[in-house]
Amino acid sequence: MKSLTAALATVLLTATPLAAQAQSGNLAVDAQANIFGYGVGTPAPGGGGGGVLAPVIALNAGTGRTITFAASGIAGWGGSLNNGPDGGLFSGSTQIPAVGPISGYSGPLSGFLVGVFIEAGDISGLAAPGGLSYAGTADYAQASYAPNLRQVFFIGDGLTGTGAGAPQVFHIPDGAGALVLGIADAYGFNAAAGYYYDNVGSFDVMYQAVPEPASSALFGLGAAALIAAAARRRRKG
Incomplete structure (x- = not known):
């Protein structure tokens, strides 16, 4: 014995x-958190359209990492509260081109929680990757996702359904040193990034990152x- x-x-x-290596926590994501400014202290080239710096989660190093989310709260566009973290129909779609090193975003609905994985250090001189394309709302309900570095991706409430379903698993790129959480906004959600000034509310986000x-x-x-x-x-x- x-x-x-x-x-x-x-x-x-x-x-x-x-x-x-496992890490967890929670933070508030202001509705004016500009995902295209990537929250590292300096606006991306081109400015990204104002707003406030998006919150950043410093990720523990490793390979084969994943992260899950549970988000709640309500935010609004045009000064009134409109929808939860899964987005709404303030605009039927979001079509925003890349800003500096951060990809653009193309998908249905508007005003949802998004994220972007970035490398540690200065990324301002890097080229933006191609954006993820979400053809329909069913693309927001998959069990898992594997976004690339600097590629803006949909998080929503972190579940396969709106307010229900299984937690979605997001695979962290091996080179990622941080995760930025924010909103992809533009005039009518279909223009160059911007128009953050009249956003109100926030999303509360719990996260848990684990090793392989x-x-x-x-x-x-x-x-x-x-x-x-x-x-x-x-x-x-």
Whole structure:
């Protein structure tokens, strides 16, 4: 039994660095949070159309990382409250071109919570990637997504349905050092980024980022194997 305890302790100690990679928290995302300014202290080239700097989550380093969200609250466009984090029909679509290193955005609905993964350090000299294209609202209800660096992506309330459904899983690009949360806004949501000044309200966002799921699986398998081996030794004794 002493050897089993020591062996399990070894597994637990080995797993500690993996557990330390997990991170969670919550923050408020103002309706004027400009996703195209990317929140690193300097507006993107071209200005991105005003608003306030979007909040940034510094991500722990690693590979195979994922993140989930649970967002609530209400925000509005034109000075009155209109919709929750999944967006609404203030405009039937959002069509905004890229700003500096940050991609554009194309998809249905308007006024929803979005994110963008960025590298650590100064990204202002990098070229914007092509934007994700969401052809219909069903594209907002997938189980998982894998956006590229500097590619604006839909988060909404973080569930496969509006206010219901399973948590959606977002795969973090290996080179990402931070996640920015904000709003993709423009005149009528169909123009160059801007028009943040008359936005009101905010979204409350809880998040949990974890390391590669296989790490947890390996830990579980290792512990199970040790327990099984100990049981066999007891039967032989």
